[in-house]
Amino acid sequence: MRFDYHTRYRQGFALLKHPADWVNYGVLLAALLVVPLVSSNYFVGELSYVLILCVASLGLMMLSGFTGQISLGHASFVAIGAYGHAWLLAQGVPFILALPLAALISAGAGLLAGIPAIRVSGLYLAMVTLAFSIVVEQVIGMWRGVTGGFMGMLVETPSIAGISLGSPKVFYYLCLLILVLVLLALANLLRSGIGRAFTGVRDSEAAAYALGIEVKRVKVGAFGLSAGITGLAGALMAHHIGYLTPDAFTLLLSLDLVLMVVIGGMGSLRGAILGAVLISMLPNAVALLKDVLPQSMARQSGLEIFVAGAVLAFFVLFEPTGLNGRWLKIRALLENFPLYRRDTFRRQKAYMKSERNR
Numbered sequence: 001m002r003f004d005y006h007t008r009y010r011q012g013f014a015l016l017k018h019p020a021d022w023v024n025y026g027v028l029l030a031a032l033l034v035v036p037l038v039s040s041n042y043f044v045g046e047l048s049y050v051l052i053l054c055v056a057s058l059g060l061m062m063l064s065g066f067t068g069q070i071s072l073g074h075a076s077f078v079a080i081g082a083y084g085h086a087w088l089l090a091q092g093v094p095f096i097l098a099l100p101l102a103a104l105i106s107a108g109a110g111l112l113a114g115i116p117a118i119r120v121s122g123l124y125l126a127m128v129t130l131a132f133s134i135v136v137e138q139v140i141g142m143w144r145g146v147t148g149g150f151m152g153m154l155v156e157t158p159s160i161a162g163i164s165l166g167s168p169k170v171f172y173y174l175c176l177l178i179l180v181l182v183l184l185a186l187a188n189l190l191r192s193g194i195g196r197a198f199t200g201v202r203d204s205e206a207a208a209y210a211l212g213i214e215v216k217r218v219k220v221g222a223f224g225l226s227a228g229i230t231g232l233a234g235a236l237m238a239h240h241i242g243y244l245t246p247d248a249f250t251l252l253l254s255l256d257l258v259l260m261v262v263i264g265g266m267g268s269l270r271g272a273i274l275g276a277v278l279i280s281m282l283p284n285a286v287a288l289l290k291d292v293l294p295q296s297m298a299r300q301s302g303l304e305i306f307v308a309g310a311v312l313a314f315f316v317l318f319e320p321t322g323l324n325g326r327w328l329k330i331r332a333l334l335e336n337f338p339l340y341r342r343d344t345f346r347r348q349k350a351y352m353k354s355e356r357n358r
Helices: 008-011 020-037 041-065 075-090 097-115 123-142 168-190 193-203 206-212 217-240 251-264 269-292 303-318 321-335
Strands: none
Touching: 020 041, 020 168, 041 168, 041 217, 041 251, 041 269, 075 097, 075 123, 075 217, 075 251, 097 123, 097 217, 123 193, 123 251, 168 193, 168 217, 168 269, 193 217, 206 217, 251 269, 251 303, 251 321, 269 303, 269 321
């Protein structure tokens, strides 16, 4: 059993609160480094896609989970990052420069989308982002000179220090490196004044105004940061797909990203990772489900959407705090056993949104 009693001021800002956490995350990272050495190329490719979705989920979590702004059009920023990265590579820009430049292009688009979006909130903001996604999809389809239109665009295979990214294992390690860097950067950002401003705007805009926080700038900045991280995931996804078409960045991708942050647990970086892992596993789970269902049901279209909706409804009804909330309960059970009480996590009214994520 361990107790979170702080005896020093800096302990409240620690990246990880307990030494055991460093050991656990170190073991997890070591396992992820070893997986490609003992797995097939197909499995390594699937894991690379999961890592890319984790980066995109972290991007949306910064906007929806920590700033309280709803977006149904984040697939557009994935597309902008993917096409921007592919176009830069076609122009001869080195991969090391093309990757951050694609993220900056997507961040610029996020700033443009965030400026009019700060005037609305809730459902109206969701409609604005959805409209922006539709516009971006049409622009990509019509701008044939840059994107290739609906005919598609081939993504070149670059190399780093003479090592080709065409190898599944090399690409996996690249995705893992970027995910770790993004996760560490966001974890440190949330401990800073900017991260606390994000949380303050999410909890109460009126209180944030009273504390001197420039709410409009915080909202626009959150849009830009979220779009940049999502665009970085799009640049990686371009190499995973290999050939870009507008059909790869539709509303379904935006809905998958929303499912990741909601099911994972709003306001939690760990939840964004867990939600991305679960949603990325759903297609394989549906494929296994079709093998046991009657042929009349297995052949029905839309089974994947039905399963995703059922999973979302299950978490909304029975576990509103998501996978991260369930993990916190399991960890508390293991740490406090046999002194754990069933009413430890009994639902009660929370007066601030930040209290719901504790």
